[in-house]
Amino acid sequence: xxxxxxxxxxxxxxxxxxxxxxxxxxxxxxxxxxxxxxxxxxxxxxxxxxxxxxxxxxxxxxxxxxxxxxxxxxxxxxxxxxxxxxxxxxxxxxxxxxxxxxxxxxxxxxxxxxxxxxxxxxxxxxxxxxxxxxxxxxxxxxxxxxxxxxxxxxxxxxxx
Amino acid sequence: xxxxxxxxxxxxxxxxxxxxxxxxxxxxxxxxxxxxxxxxxxxxxxxxxxxxxxxxxxxxxxxxxxxxxxxxxxxxxxxxxxxxxxxxxxxxxxxxxxxxxxxxxxxxxxxxxxxxxxxxxxxxxxxxxxxxxxxxxxxxxxxxxx
Numbered sequence: 001x002x003x004x005x006x007x008x009x010x011x012x013x014x015x016x017x018x019x020x021x022x023x024x025x026x027x028x029x030x031x032x033x034x035x036x037x038x039x040x041x042x043x044x045x046x047x048x049x050x051x052x053x054x055x056x057x058x059x060x061x062x063x064x065x066x067x068x069x070x071x072x073x074x075x076x077x078x079x080x081x082x083x084x085x086x087x088x089x090x091x092x093x094x095x096x097x098x099x100x101x102x103x104x105x106x107x108x109x110x111x112x113x114x115x116x117x118x119x120x121x122x123x124x125x126x127x128x129x130x131x132x133x134x135x136x137x138x139x140x141x142x143x144x145x146x147x148x149x150x151x152x153x154x155x156x157x158x159x160x
Numbered sequence: 161x162x163x164x165x166x167x168x169x170x171x172x173x174x175x176x177x178x179x180x181x182x183x184x185x186x187x188x189x190x191x192x193x194x195x196x197x198x199x200x201x202x203x204x205x206x207x208x209x210x211x212x213x214x215x216x217x218x219x220x221x222x223x224x225x226x227x228x229x230x231x232x233x234x235x236x237x238x239x240x241x242x243x244x245x246x247x248x249x250x251x252x253x254x255x256x257x258x259x260x261x262x263x264x265x266x267x268x269x270x271x272x273x274x275x276x277x278x279x280x281x282x283x284x285x286x287x288x289x290x291x292x293x294x295x296x297x298x299x300x301x302x303x304x305x306x
Contacts, residue, residue: 124272126272137215137283139284140285140286141286142286
């Protein structure tokens with residue numbers, strides 16, 4: 001028997017003629033009888049559940065909703081108890097990142113000034129000053145080799 | 161016939177590969193060189209050296225700045241330009257490479273040698289390690305133009 005027809009028979013939804021025909025078919029088919037028995041069991045469970053639940057049992061969601069604030073509070077407490085151990089590490093990581101940013105800014109930016117102009121210099125041991133003057137002018141000043149002029153006074157470098 | 165084609169192709173590839181180097185070689189750099197004498201002896205600032213004075217006077221003490229010689233050198237890559245300085249030192253300039261807005265130049269002043277990556281029209285000032293006339297220094301400025 002088709003499942004749909006069997007369900008209709010179980011639920012008493014067939015016409016009298018169809019019901020008689022279905023009954024005859026059930027007598028001939030043990031499988032249909034077993035299926036009908038299962039439908040009866042399921043029906044009993046539903047009815048029992050309805051009877052047991054009734055209107056007296058609180059709604060499941062009401063229970064969950066009532067419990068949520070408590071659950072949140074418990075989580076917050078647990079996080080407070082165990083969650084802050086990583087804070088010093090976070091501070092350390094932030095300090096490291098800041099230091100790295102400063103270093104990268106200082107060393108990776110395009111070089112400018114005399115350091116960028118003078119690629120190599122050899123004065124055979126003579127003291128040399130290399131610096132930037134105004135307008136990006138590079139000054140390479142080799143101090144005098146011998147018997148140079150002595151200068152005094154003033155606030156600037158001497159010629160020698 | 162095949163060999164001719166291969167030879168022509170090889171020649172074309174060779175020219176194509178050598179073209180950048182040849183173009184580089186063909187480019188020339190002009191250097192405006194000014195040789196001045198900075199001294200503690202009383203004197204004046206040569207008007208031609210005013211721009212040099214403006215760059216030096218805050219860092220060095222001198223009473224006079226006199227232009228001894230001005231010269232323009234136009235050099236190809238690897239070409240050496242020479243100039244005798246009043247101290248007897250030899251100034252040598254040799255542009256090595258032009259790249260973007262920079263020219264790499266090998267410079268010698270007496271026993272001082274350096275490689276400079278100079279920006280276009282940016283001045284570099286050098287002092288001759290040898291003293292001059294007892295109370296002064298030869299100061300050389302040079303400015304590339306390319």
